[in-house]
Amino acid sequence: MPVVLAAGKLEPAAHTLLFVLSVLAIVPLAALLSHATESVAAKTGDAAGGLLNATLGNLTELVIALTALRAGQYTLVKASIAGAIVTNALFLLGASFLLGGLKHHIQEYNRVSARVQAGLLFLATVALLIPSAVGTADAETATAFTRKLSLGLAVLLIVAYGLGMLFSLKTHRELFASAEHAGDGEAPWPIGLALATLAGVTVLVALVSEIFVESVQKAAEAFGMTPAFVGFIVVALVGGAAEMAAAFSAERKNRLDLSVGIALGSASQIALFVAPVLVLLSHVIGPTPMDLQLWLGAVMMVLISTLTAFLVTNSGRSAWFVGVLVLMVYLIFAMTLYLLPPQVQ
Amino acid sequence: MPVVLAAGKLEPAAHTLLFVLSVLAIVPLAALLSHATESVAAKTGDAAGGLLNATLGNLTELVIALTALRAGQYTLVKASIAGAIVTNALFLLGASFLLGGLKHHIQEYNRVSARVQAGLLFLATVALLIPSAVGTADAETATAFTRKLSLGLAVLLIVAYGLGMLFSLKTHRELFASAEHAGDGEAPWPIGLALATLAGVTVLVALVSEIFVESVQKAAEAFGMTPAFVGFIVVALVGGAAEMAAAFSAERKNRLDLSVGIALGSASQIALFVAPVLVLLSHVIGPTPMDLQLWLGAVMMVLISTLTAFLVTNSGRSAWFVGVLVLMVYLIFAMTLYLLPPQVQ
């Protein structure tokens, strides 16, 4: 772990070395992280535990995005936002269903919680879709219109996210309770130790991730991958390492509520909190204001991801094939982006 | 009330005065209306009561649209149709959920009834969407094609609406029964008095609304609002005053079936009855036949409204946050239309 950070400082050009080192560093960190998350969830319930894990996990995305924002690289920022939403809502959710389904015949989870998260995601998708749908022909008015609209939408989304937290953690928290889980053999850590570990490890993962993202981007382009594929798929998968470790571990222990909470909670947090905050911050620290408008292909992918998550979590039951279906949608996106000729992106 | 009508005759240019007077006139009328609706619903059941209220309430929209139709102002007619669908399916439904949810922790309603209305709305949305999706490049053939198609679709939609009524009021009426409601303290009026009041007050509201709509339109444009915002949002909110009064009053008394019936019933009635009737009438009284084709942004808004109503009413349960989500979608539309540069519309 310290080796990676040192190497990252000393030899920023040795991408392949950095790549291997950072993978080696992330694995034990992720294991620590998942154990800490479960210890906290044992105290707070799966919904709040999932939210905590998602929040800490999204710090990685926020750190990466802030760096790019200050440099004015808005295309990169937007690609990483859209990629993170799609990866969380499809890959993380689908892999959780699949892994859990291979071990358990049928799993039940709290559909109220999944529906609220999917509803928030749906709202964010509408906010991304409408400015493109009513778009104007005249370029100059269009820019002014989109900027003002993005600012307003950003505020709306943050308010909606706050109200969603109020609803799920305060006024209707009893709806979000998971089924009781028998002790899974390991004694949970004390809450203080668990919280401290959670925070500490997340920071370390964020630091390593940043090195990883940079090195993997260079390495991937050397392997002939398209920028769209790297931004949408590779960076998002790496940036989501912390969530994945916790979600998959919870899944194998049949705590599907925790996994679904992490997957959809992380996606909706990026869409309704991280992205709007970046729009607002771009008015302060960016060279020009950033808007919320994505290229059409990205909007379609976010829309389909949201719809898939909504339709799939509708029943509150899961088996391995549900995971396969969700992962297949993700594979279709990955394959399309991998083959896309560079000039379109 | 008579003051407004007199003032409307005498000083048609004093928009601000007319505006204030008509608001003052509508408030007591709306209160009368909601009490009459509940008295009728006490006899006929919530589904039929909601339908009756929606029908009477939509007379306002029909009167306004007929005037515009005779003048050949098809853009205004279409905007008011799309605006009325969106306002009923989002604002009225969302506000009902929110108001009811603030008073009652969790509310249950008859999901079969909501699903039938949402299904009808979905059908109408497909009818609006398909002509645009397969649209042709050649302007002249396009017009002929769209007109013939609109005529056929209008007949289809009216038939579907009629069959929906047959289903919900005749062959499967037992599915649409609401939960029993304990008497809410006020004695219901006799059915004859209630029906007469309902009809009478609706006519008065329609008369005042027409004055109101005209004055508000002028006043709103003076305040710098875009025509799209006025047509879609302001006129639709005013035109829906009768439905709103009844729906919100029912909601506060925990009669969510009545509110949902009014909101979705009114939206589907406009989409499957009022709009098709206007298309058919345009062949008789309009200068040229009117088609059903909307501008792309309006189609998207109707589509998203329908999808939102469908997804939200799927569970048959509601809490305040469901209302917030639906209202937020409405706010996104309102904000987009408010900021839209005028030349796009």
Added chain:
Amino acid sequence: MPVVLAAGKLEPAAHTLLFVLSVLAIVPLAALLSHATESVAAKTGDAAGGLLNATLGNLTELVIALTALRAGQYTLVKASIAGAIVTNALFLLGASFLLGGLKHHIQEYNRVSARVQAGLLFLATVALLIPSAVGTADAETATAFTRKLSLGLAVLLIVAYGLGMLFSLKTHRELFASAEHAGDGEAPWPIGLALATLAGVTVLVALVSEIFVESVQKAAEAFGMTPAFVGFIVVALVGGAAEMAAAFSAERKNRLDLSVGIALGSASQIALFVAPVLVLLSHVIGPTPMDLQLWLGAVMMVLISTLTAFLVTNSGRSAWFVGVLVLMVYLIFAMTLYLLPPQVQ
């Protein structure tokens, strides 16, 4: 029956005669087919019986498509694929609901089975939609990109279909069991006889269908129907005769699981097996590789059909009005295609 085949050989130009003869030949064959299907389903359960019927029924589509493929008529192949998906998912499903609903007040069916099929259809729709959504402007790169992508998507879809079979016939087969049906008066045939009849009659239907399709296409164009209407609606309805006979007969006997299994199973089999196999085969036997890209109108129709099937089968209950709604969507498509000016298609 032999008369038709002989006439088809001897007088290939007498379209009207062939038309009448082939209709006369198909009727008794279809009756045989439905009785054989039910006999098999009595042994294997409705899910497997429906799959068997769908597979045999889709042989017709495969035979027609292979002939067109070898001739390089890719537009015809694609139209018949899209038409078959839409016809199965809307007309067959809607007519089953309607016919069953007219005889039985409310019917219940296994929603797990319907959801899996609808999920597979949704996946195939995403595969059809995404290449169009991210499409490129440069024509030459576009062709290369679409071909490579279509190849990859074809493999993905076949894998998904195979996993879906594994899921429904092996690992989770208990979820797909239908309610017990009391004997319907007719003794089922022995399984050997039933299977032989099923196979034999299907081959005969396929032979007659081919003659029918050719004659109906000529006849229809003589009646002034547009090519899009003939390809999408007429050919698909005739090609689906075998499925229809079995589905409607099952429906009247209140075996809704069998009808829904045939309708959605046939649609998803065409989308996830027949279409991808044709893409793969086009690399071997076609003049140039075929891709999966449809014209925008066809993509929209497939998308709306899938969404309709998903929303409608969500509840696992049905009444006649559900059938009316689904058929109305189909009628909207048919009317649009019937009126569409020829140059657009």
